[in-house]
Amino acid sequence: MKTNSIQKSRRRKEARPSELIAAALELFVERGFAATKLDDVAAKAGVSKGTLYLYFESKDALFKAVIEQGIFPILAEGATLLQQFEGNNAALLKEFMQRWWQLMGNTPVGGIPKIMISESGNFPEVANYYYDNVIVRGRDLLRQVLERGVTAGEFRDMDVETTIDVIMAPVLMLIVWRYSVAPCGTKDPEKYMKSYLDLILNGLMMKKETRL
Amino acid sequence: MKTNSIQKSRRRKEARPSELIAAALELFVERGFAATKLDDVAAKAGVSKGTLYLYFESKDALFKAVIEQGIFPILAEGATLLQQFEGNNAALLKEFMQRWWQLMGNTPVGGIPKIMISESGNFPEVANYYYDNVIVRGRDLLRQVLERGVTAGEFRDMDVETTIDVIMAPVLMLIVWRYSVAPCGTKDPEKYMKSYLDLILNGLMMKKETRL
Amino acid sequence: MKTNSIQKSRRRKEARPSELIAAALELFVERGFAATKLDDVAAKAGVSKGTLYLYFESKDALFKAVIEQGIFPILAEGATLLQQFEGNNAALLKEFMQRWWQLMGNTPVGGIPKIMISESGNFPEVANYYYDNVIVRGRDLLRQVLERGVTAGEFRDMDVETTIDVIMAPVLMLIVWRYSVAPCGTKDPEKYMKSYLDLILNGLMMKKETRL
Amino acid sequence: MKTNSIQKSRRRKEARPSELIAAALELFVERGFAATKLDDVAAKAGVSKGTLYLYFESKDALFKAVIEQGIFPILAEGATLLQQFEGNNAALLKEFMQRWWQLMGNTPVGGIPKIMISESGNFPEVANYYYDNVIVRGRDLLRQVLERGVTAGEFRDMDVETTIDVIMAPVLMLIVWRYSVAPCGTKDPEKYMKSYLDLILNGLMMKKETRL
DNA sequence: AATGAATGAGAATTCATTCAT
DNA sequence: CATGAATGAATTCTCATTCAT
Numbered sequence: 001m002k003t004n005s006i007q008k009s010r011r012r013k014e015a016r017p018s019e020l021i022a023a024a025l026e027l028f029v030e031r032g033f034a035a036t037k038l039d040d041v042a043a044k045a046g047v048s049k050g051t052l053y054l055y056f057e058s059k060d061a062l063f064k065a066v067i068e069q070g071i072f073p074i075l076a077e078g079a080t081l082l083q084q085f086e087g088n089n090a091a092l093l094k095e096f097m098q099r100w101w102q103l104m105g106n107t108p109v110g111g112i113p114k115i116m117i118s119e120s121g122n123f124p125e126v127a128n129y130y131y132d133n134v135i136v137r138g139r140d141l142l143r144q145v146l147e148r149g150v151t152a153g154e155f156r157d158m159d160v161e162t163t164i165d166v167i168m169a170p171v172l173m174l175i176v177w178r179y180s181v182a183p184c185g186t187k188d189p190e191k192y193m194k195s196y197l198d199l200i201l202n203g204l205m206m207k208k209e210t211r212l
Numbered sequence: 213m214k215t216n217s218i219q220k221s222r223r224r225k226e227a228r229p230s231e232l233i234a235a236a237l238e239l240f241v242e243r244g245f246a247a248t249k250l251d252d253v254a255a256k257a258g259v260s261k262g263t264l265y266l267y268f269e270s271k272d273a274l275f276k277a278v279i280e281q282g283i284f285p286i287l288a289e290g291a292t293l294l295q296q297f298e299g300n301n302a303a304l305l306k307e308f309m310q311r312w313w314q315l316m317g318n319t320p321v322g323g324i325p326k327i328m329i330s331e332s333g334n335f336p337e338v339a340n341y342y343y344d345n346v347i348v349r350g351r352d353l354l355r356q357v358l359e360r361g362v363t364a365g366e367f368r369d370m371d372v373e374t375t376i377d378v379i380m381a382p383v384l385m386l387i388v389w390r391y392s393v394a395p396c397g398t399k400d401p402e403k404y405m406k407s408y409l410d411l412i413l414n415g416l417m418m419k420k421e422t423r424l
Numbered sequence: 425m426k427t428n429s430i431q432k433s434r435r436r437k438e439a440r441p442s443e444l445i446a447a448a449l450e451l452f453v454e455r456g457f458a459a460t461k462l463d464d465v466a467a468k469a470g471v472s473k474g475t476l477y478l479y480f481e482s483k484d485a486l487f488k489a490v491i492e493q494g495i496f497p498i499l500a501e502g503a504t505l506l507q508q509f510e511g512n513n514a515a516l517l518k519e520f521m522q523r524w525w526q527l528m529g530n531t532p533v534g535g536i537p538k539i540m541i542s543e544s545g546n547f548p549e550v551a552n553y554y555y556d557n558v559i560v561r562g563r564d565l566l567r568q569v570l571e572r573g574v575t576a577g578e579f580r581d582m583d584v585e586t587t588i589d590v591i592m593a594p595v596l597m598l599i600v601w602r603y604s605v606a607p608c609g610t611k612d613p614e615k616y617m618k619s620y621l622d623l624i625l626n627g628l629m630m631k632k633e634t635r636l
Numbered sequence: 637m638k639t640n641s642i643q644k645s646r647r648r649k650e651a652r653p654s655e656l657i658a659a660a661l662e663l664f665v666e667r668g669f670a671a672t673k674l675d676d677v678a679a680k681a682g683v684s685k686g687t688l689y690l691y692f693e694s695k696d697a698l699f700k701a702v703i704e705q706g707i708f709p710i711l712a713e714g715a716t717l718l719q720q721f722e723g724n725n726a727a728l729l730k731e732f733m734q735r736w737w738q739l740m741g742n743t744p745v746g747g748i749p750k751i752m753i754s755e756s757g758n759f760p761e762v763a764n765y766y767y768d769n770v771i772v773r774g775r776d777l778l779r780q781v782l783e784r785g786v787t788a789g790e791f792r793d794m795d796v797e798t799t800i801d802v803i804m805a806p807v808l809m810l811i812v813w814r815y816s817v818a819p820c821g822t823k824d825p826e827k828y829m830k831s832y833l834d835l836i837l838n839g840l841m842m843k844k845e846t847r848l
Numbered sequence: 849a850a851t852g853a854a855t856g857a858g859a860a861t862t863c864a865t866t867c868a869t
Numbered sequence: 870c871a872t873g874a875a876t877g878a879a880t881t882c883t884c885a886t887t888c889a890t
Contacts, residue, residue: 013874030333034246038860048876053861117392118330121242127393135393156414162407165389165399166382173381176388180329181339181347187377195374202368203415250885260851262887271885454757458670462864472872474866483864541816542754545666551817559817580838586831589813589823590806597805600812604753605763605771611801619798626792627839649853674881684855689882 017055017065019045022108025066029111029179033063033119063119067126070112071134077103078137085141089149090205094197096145097171101193104175113172114179139164146204155204163204170196229267231257233281234320236274241323241391245275245331275331279338282324283346289315290349297353301361302417306409308357309383316387317401325384326391351376358416367416375416382408441479442493443469446532449490453535453603457487457543487543491550494536495558501527502561509565513573514625520569521595521621528599529613537596538603563588570628579628587628594620653691653701655681658744661702665747665815669699669755699755703762706748707770713739714773721777725785726841730833732781733807740811741825749808750815775800782840791840799840806832 023044027036038059042049056062081099085092104110120127142164149155174192235256239248250271254261268274293308316322332339354376361367386404447468451460462483466473480486505520528534544551566588573579598616659680663672674695678685692698717735721728740746756763778800785791810828 016874032244032246032330032334034244035334037858049860050862050876050878051874054874057861059860114329117326117388118244120393121391122244122247131393158410159403159407162400162403163411165385165404166408166411169385170378170381173377173384176329177377179333181332181343188374191371191374192377195371196378198370199375199378199412199415201415203411203413249883261885262851262853263849265886266849456668456670456754456758458668459758461862473864474872474874475870477865478870538753541750541812542668544817545815546668546671555817582834583827583831586824586827587835589809589828590832590835593806593809594802597801597808600753601801603757605756605767612798615795615798616801619795620802622794623799623802623836623839625839627835627837652853673879685881686855686883687853690853693882695881 016045016047016051018069020047020052020055020062021066021069024062025070025108025111025115028063028066028115028119029108033059033115033122038062060123063123064126067112067115067130070109071130073103073107073109074112074134075137078141081141085144089145089152089154090201093142093145093149093167093204094201096141097197098193100171101174101189104171105178105189110175111179114176117176138168142167149204153206156206158204167200170200228257228259228263229277230281232259232264232267232274233278237278237282237320237323237327240275240278240327240331241320245271245327245334250274272335275335276338276341279324279327279342282321283342285315285319285321286324286346287349290353293353297356301357301364301366302413305354305357305361305379305416306413308353309409310405312383313386313401313405316383317390322387322390326388329388350380354379361416365418368418370416379412382412440469440471440475441489444471444476444479444486445490445493448486449494449532449535449539452487452490452539452543453532457483457539457546462486484547487547488550488553491536491539491554494533495554497527497531497533498536498558499561502565505565509568513569513576513578514629517566517569517573517591517628518621518625520565522617524595525598525613525617528595529602534599534602538600541600562592566591573628577630580630582628591624594624652681652683652687654705656683656688656691656698657702657705660698661706661744661747661751664699664702664751664755665744669695669751669758674698696759699759700762703748703751703766706745707766709739709743709745710748710770711773714777717777721780725781725788725790726837729778729781729785729803729840730837732777733833734829736807737810737825737829740807741814746811747815750812753812774804778803785840789842792842794840803836806836 020041024036024041027041027044030036038052039049041062042052045052052062056065077099081096084095104113116127116130120130143160146155146158146160146163150157150160171193174187174189174196177187232253236248236253239253239256242248250264251261253274254264257264264274268277289311293311296307297304316325328339328342332342351373355372358367358370358372358375362369362372383405386399386401386408389399444465448460448465451465451468454460462476463473465486466476469476476486480489501523505523508519509516528537540551540554544554567584570579570582570584570587570591574581574584595617598611598613598620601611656677660672660677663677663680666672674688675685677698678688681688688698692701713735717732720731740749752763752766756766779796782791782794782796782799786793786796807829810823810825810832813823
């Protein structure tokens with residue numbers, strides 16, 4: 001019984017940081033870092049202001065934690081994707097993007113890119129951390145698909161590095177639109193992803209007829 | 213001589229609001245609205261903080277002015293583009309995008325989209341204003357090109373509304389990257405635009421051979 | 425064995441208040457009352473912050489206890505000194521001061537005067553308590569020595585009440601210096617006490633020649 | 637007229653720091669640094685809390701300024717004393733101490749030693765600054781008097797360095813008592829100084845008979 | 849018009865105190 | 870008894886806004 005209650009308490013304590021991070025993520029995304037009050041973060045997490053400081057030593061530290069924690073699922077997903085890297089590269093690209101959307105499109109994690117866009121200027125080290133851990137790795141995955149596609153004659157010749165950016169841009173914007181210019185953002189993500197994939201795959205693919 | 217200096221002073225006086233807006237734009241882009249101090253805006257514009265209040269009744273009003281002023285060139289450019297709306301639609305689309313980049317890519321105006329992304333949640337009316345005046349109009353132009361291209365058999369069939377968004381996304385991201393996640397932002401815009409246009413035009417175009 | 429551990433625990437339990445007081449004394453002396461955190465006091469005493477409140481109902485109460493506890497040895501020493509109050513008064517004065525230094529000079533108790541100097545303004549009742557129990561009694565002892573010395577023709581005539589203060593000042597400062605302006609405090613207490621006793625005894629004593 | 641009002645304003649602005657420092661000195665002496673609220677300092681200086689930050693960037697900076705400003709009169713007085721350093725050394729010592737009392741005994745500056753005693757542990761750099769600029773210089777002056785007195789055969793032989801401390805202690809304590817253990821502080825400074833000077837001069841002086 | 853000193857409401861942070869376990 | 874997580878009042882510090890000059 002005592003063990004039980006201790007565990008309960010311990011479980012609660014262990015959950016606190018995550019709860020606070022989740023609350024903070026939501027508010028940072030919605031309002032921006034500077035405009036978010038720690039009072040509100042604490043309230044949203046259902047604790048008092050002081051409790052926040054039991055787990056994070058400053059607002060900046062909380063920000064950092066939000067990003068670091070937010071990155072985990074992305075990295076994990078990336079690792080998973082790596083394993084199936086074989087076969088038809090067009091299909092692979094499609095798979096990659098769809099997974100990306102599943103991960104980011106309907107979960108709180110999706111707010112991370114918006115935060116990084118808005119706040120990277122004020123948090124250079126965090127931006128670097130994000131760049132090294134998320135952007136670089138994501139680009140690595142995409143690079144593989146594109147290069148193999150070109151080599152296999154599936155894709156047209158291209159400037160791979162630049163094309164990576166061009167291809168990522170629409171899915172990033174889709175995410176960003178979720179949280180910005182909200183009224184106009186009433187987009188249908190399914191249709192968007194469909195149009196997007198149709199467009200870029202068509203744009204990348206070697207035209208069969210060309211060979212004729 | 214006195215006349216001269218008066219004119220100079222008057223000119224300067226009349227320029228004040230613009231100077232302040234320019235300074236504010238730069239800082240809002242760099243740091244975000246909430247993190248920007250009016251002290252710094254005034255200092256950057258070379259006036260005292262009190263002077264700022266002679267021209268803008270609050271920080272919010274300054275924000276609004278920054279957006280409104282920032283929109284003028286965009287609207288003007290849009291009007292110009294409208295006039296040449298005939299001929300080859302692929303070329304027109306290319307022209308449209310290149311003009312867009314010229315307008316946004318190397319001028320302070322380019323910061324506006326980043327600001328709107330970051331702050332629209334905190335300024336719903338401004339966001340609506342921006343939506344009604346910039347986004348809607350921009351989409352109108354693009355819609356015309358795309359629809360005429362489809363009708364003319366130049367472009368493949370498509371969901372036009374969604375495709376507008378997909379097509380705009382990469383150029384928006386290019387702009388946003390200029391001000392965010394700085395390290396990764398070391399992109400070559402020329403190459404980027406080239407790859408981008410190549411990809412989407414190829415993606416949009418009816419395959420000539422298909423007709424065979 | 426159980427008995428043993430219970431005794432141990434009991435002994436420890438009974439020692440708790442003293443340990444807490446000792447820890448508090450050290451920190452109050454070092455940092456001052458307001459700047460001392462109860463967290464640190466508890467940590468230094470090896471208990472949790474909550475435990476502190478089992479023994480003291482508030483930070484103020486702890487302060488009071490520190491002073492009261494700190495006064496015991498001083499009072500005890502005073503009582504002892506009273507018993508040998510006879511014989512050569514110069515020697516007695518010397519003895520008095522040397523004992524005082526033994527008591528205060530190398531023990532934690534020595535911090536009490538510094539605390540009283542720093543905090544008496546914020547704790548008037550404690551200051552009164554200290555005054556009534558320590559200062560008044562100490563002065564009583566000194567008064568006896570001085571008055572008897574004057575009566576016996578050993579000491580010159582003097583304003584006894586004032587001289588008490590003048591005589592006490594150097595030993596008090598010696599103690600205070602131990603904890604203040606630390607760098608300059610590299611004084612040799614032995615030499616200091618020697619010079620001090622030499623000076624004041626010489627200053628108090630009737631000049632032999634006067635008799636001539 | 638404009639010139640006049642500008643000067644008035646300027647004069648006011650220039651006076652602010654001193655007014656704030658004076659208010660802070662008083663409260664720091666009375667309550668200690670940590671227990672003094674900036675609100676109260678500002679109120680006592682007749683300004684708002686925010687104004688304080690126009691002149692001092694933090695509470696610590698204010699503390700430093702209080703000490704630095706408080707030291708000026710002491711240093712100035714020291715410089716003046718240096719000039720009359722000739723003649724009878726006993727008289728010189730008397731003069732030195734009386735001047736010291738005039739300077740510290742009835743002015744706010746007198747609080748400085750108490751502050752240094754209480755807070756030096758928390759402000760090591762300030763303590764060093766104080767040591768280098770006040771204590772060292774004061775000791776230098778006293779050393780001269782004592783050494784010359786010994787050389788001239790006026791004073792008995794002594795350990796000069798230690799005696800400096802012993803001699804300074806009573807006047808320091810007199811000052812400290814002004815602000816501490818208030819009830820016991822009801823001392824008559826005139827009588828105290830008289831007894832003090834009588835005692836130490838008698839204690840220092842060569843006994844006339846010795847010459848016999 | 850322009851200035852910049854002054855303000856005070858508001859936000860981050862600290863820490864004595866409480867209380868469920 | 871003992872713990873340490875949680876609290877929230879109190880304090881430092883910031884900055885948009887005002888206003889006398």
